[in-house]
Every structure is written in structure tokens, then in C-alpha cells.
Amino acid sequence: MAEYRTHMTIIGDILSTTRDDLQDEDGATVTYLIRKANISHSRISRILKTLVSQGLLEKVDLQGSNKYKISQNGREFLQAYNSFRNFADNFGLNI
Amino acid sequence: MSLEFLLENILNLVGFLIGFAIGIMSLIGFRNTGSPTLFRLTLAFFSISLGFFVIWAGYMAEDFILKSGNIERWIQTLGIVIQTVGYFFIAFSHSIKSFFPKSSYFRSVGFFPLFLVSSVQLEHIFRSVSFILLAYGAIETMLSYFENKNKGAISVSVGLAFLALGEFLGWYSFVFPDSLLYPASMIIKIAGLVALFIPVSKVPLTKIKFDEGIE
Numbered sequence: 001m002a003e004y005r006t007h008m009t010i011i012g013d014i015l016s017t018t019r020d021d022l023q024d025e026d027g028a029t030v031t032y033l034i035r036k037a038n039i040s041h042s043r044i045s046r047i048l049k050t051l052v053s054q055g056l057l058e059k060v061d062l063q064g065s066n067k068y069k070i071s072q073n074g075r076e077f078l079q080a081y082n083s084f085r086n087f088a089d090n091f092g093l094n095i
Numbered sequence: 096m097s098l099e100f101l102l103e104n105i106l107n108l109v110g111f112l113i114g115f116a117i118g119i120m121s122l123i124g125f126r127n128t129g130s131p132t133l134f135r136l137t138l139a140f141f142s143i144s145l146g147f148f149v150i151w152a153g154y155m156a157e158d159f160i161l162k163s164g165n166i167e168r169w170i171q172t173l174g175i176v177i178q179t180v181g182y183f184f185i186a187f188s189h190s191i192k193s194f195f196p197k198s199s200y201f202r203s204v205g206f207f208p209l210f211l212v213s214s215v216q217l218e219h220i221f222r223s224v225s226f227i228l229l230a231y232g233a234i235e236t237m238l239s240y241f242e243n244k245n246k247g248a249i250s251v252s253v254g255l256a257f258l259a260l261g262e263f264l265g266w267y268s269f270v271f272p273d274s275l276l277y278p279a280s281m282i283i284k285i286a287g288l289v290a291l292f293i294p295v296s297k298v299p300l301t302k303i304k305f306d307e308g309i310e
Contacts, residue, residue, distance in 0.1 A: 084124035090247035090294040092239030095130045
């Protein structure tokens, strides 16, 4: 059975991918993130738009194709997210 | 100073401090991540902390001001009710979707009897509700350990189970009022609170950049 992921978990997965699992130094394409985060195109588009507007991701325009890189704020958020995910795990809860 | 009085003071002070510490950590987590789970944990542990504080303050007032020999019953009941609210939020976080009856008729008659019973009976009602919520939380947390293998969940589960057992013995002690059941319930609850705090104290918070307004 597929594991249920909260909205916060999906955001964590996207940020982790853009920090630790990039295809190249320019960033990750939407297609790559869809495959890694395992969500639909329409949903990831909304999430990416929000993450860019919140300053957690940087959008890089490279010859017509958009790539996404994690920002410094994104790194700090991800660090806090990982700490508090562990905190919530202790209570048997998903952040 | 009797053993029971001493244990009550230790229990309520420890409960207040540990509840407050976990509440603050949950609040910092909520402010940093916006997670609704951490918001519910914040409400839960601030409620638990406040409940213990109310009872502790009641004992202090009795000891230093009123000197009546026993804590006001309504203060003890109020503290237990506030704690029960906290336990509810822990259980609710484990996906209790509809705790209260959905029908407005049942909702109205469900609360009405609370005004017809004395504070002593209310205390027993809320202790038993707390027991159910804590037992549910302990079982769910232990089940999550089998999924995630996070060792901290064992300690939290044992902590919640001890609190549940303490509530049960505290409630059952009215059958044998002069026995060791009530002091035993308090010692078990103190052990439960400590077990609850052990894994939480290991969460590394030092590298997190806190939001403005939270030190």
C-alpha cells in the first residue's frame, strides 16, 4: 500500500532533492522533480510557484527551460524541517 | 508535610515544566515550518502544562495562604479538565476524526449532565476520559514505532502509557482512599513525564535559525 504523505512531507522531499540529488549544478528540471517527488505536474507546479515566492527555491531560466535550485533560506528551512520531523516522529506523528 | 502532599507538589511542578518545555519546542517548530501537527502538539503541551500548574498553584495556595488542610476540590478538577484537553489534542493528532457526536441533539444533551454532577464526580469523569485518550495515544505511538523504527517513539509511548496507568490508579484510588494507590499513581505519572521528555530533549535545536520573536 502506498504511504500517505502530508503536504509538508512533499515539500521536504522537493527541497531535499534540490539540495542533495541534483542532475547538474544548474538545478533540477520540473520533470526530474516530478519523478523524484512522485507527484502530478499540476500539483508540483503550484508547490514550486509557492516555494519560489517564499524564497525557498531559486528559479533559473536556461535557454527556455526552467530549473530549480535551493536557496539559502531553503537550506535553513530544510534543516529546521528535518529536526522537527524527528521531533514529531518521536510522537508517532507526521509533520 | 505528608508524603502525598510532597509527591503532588513534585508531580505538578515536573508536569508543568516538562509540558512547558515540550510546548515551547513545538511552538518553535510550528513557527519555523507551519506544520499543523506541531500546532496541535503546541496546544496539547501548553494545556497539559497549564493543567499541572493550576493544581500546583492550588496546593501552594492551600499550604501558604488558606491552610485548610486540603486543596479546594474545584481547583483539582479544573486542573484535570485542562490536562484532559491537552491529552485530547495528542489523541486527535493520531487521527481521531470525530470525537464528539455529530448530531446537534446529542451534542446538547452530551454536555448538559456535566452541570448536574458534583466536582468530585466531574474529576472521576475527566480522569477516565484522560485514561482513554492517553491509552489511545500510547498504542498509536507504539504502532508508529513498528512502521518507522524510531526508538524515541518507544520512550514517548511508554511515557503516555505510564501517564494512562497513573490516571487509572488515581481514579481507582477513591475505592481505597487511604491506601498507597494514590502515591503510587503520582510516582508512575512522574516516571511517565520523564520518559516523555527523554527523546524530545535529544532533538538538536541549536542550529535552527528561529523566527523573530522567539529566542
